[in-house]
Amino acid sequence: MSNEINVSKKGTILKDALILFAITLIAGFALGFVHEITVPAIEEQNLKAKMEAYQTVFPGALEFKEDKTLTLKTGEAAKVLEPKGYTNISIDEALIATDEAGNKLGYVVVVTTQEGYGGAITLSLGYAEDGTVKGMEILSMNETAGLGAKASTKEFKQQFADKKVAEFAYTKTGAKNENEIDALSGATITTRAVTNAVNSGLCFITDLVEAGN
Template identity: 45%
Template sequence: MNKKIVHDALILTAFTLVIGLILGIVYGITKGPIDEANKKAAQTAYQAVFADASTFEAYTDFDAAQAEELMTENGYSDEIDDVQVAEDASGNPLGYVITVTAKDGSQANITFSVGIANDGTVNGYSITSISETPGLGDKAKTEEFSGQFAGKQVDAFSVVKSAPASDSEIEAISGATITSKAMTNGVNACITYFQNVLEGGAN
């Protein structure tokens, strides 16, 4: 009986080692292409919110812990993931691209990049990850909704269910108020980060 247990244990151990080796090899093969695809998706998102930028450089003073503390202090559950400096062909900073993960979507987290010019004007946002309900929450990807943020210079946006009466008001997606608020809170989180850390030309 004991010999059988030992035998079975050895087989299981060998099987586990082989599976681990195979997974390690697969990871090594796929990691490069996956990283490249993620990088390309990020660059596409950056360009979408800063069409006149020639390059994007990582904001060297980005501190994730500081960003988390700032979000908490201001009542946001959102997470600032990354900050890029948008530069023109001469290397002059045009503004920033702030990537945020909104954690209050109706289905799951939503990750998107927000462009904010040096003067605080929001250029818009570009979504890189969303799992909201098709035909409802995923309308956050449409120009009809996202375009409401573009070209606005406000301290914060709010969601309304009727036609906006001011630049700071965003009309909710019909049937998807939760998603609308999640996107708006995410943009507001980026504005807050900009105003507290980047405004004035920090680089």
């Protein structure tokens, strides 16, 4: 009798294991199928969001094109940034901004700094052929709400737009010069991080991309 019970238990365990395996297998296939369907849609949405951000920082541009030489230079950015004290900053992407006819208008550069109060801050920067900063847009950050997070407000970002300067500086006493940015109240670290990231983008373009042109 005892042997029959043991055999019965073993059969039940084996059956349950097979059922569990089948459920896991089906669930795995289902998740894989859903993943294959959603990934292209997610990538399309991400691309759309990036294009909208690029057009925000370079309103007059219609297209943003990759360039092999420009892409290679993003990997060389440290050699011009670090001597100027811009450390823990990377140039993630650089594109050529063009008009409807394909004429070059300038550049859009994506910069990430690790020196935000809440960690990494990624922003995009528009730079025209004549040296004018067309605009700046925060792409991602994790700064403190009500303080550093105000870096994404229109009022703060507009301080960088339509300025033709070699580099920006922030001040706590009220901006008086073209290159000065009013620091965010109670968020000096965020202000410094964003300002240095923008300056790094400018340095990358002027000292590396356009050097010698």
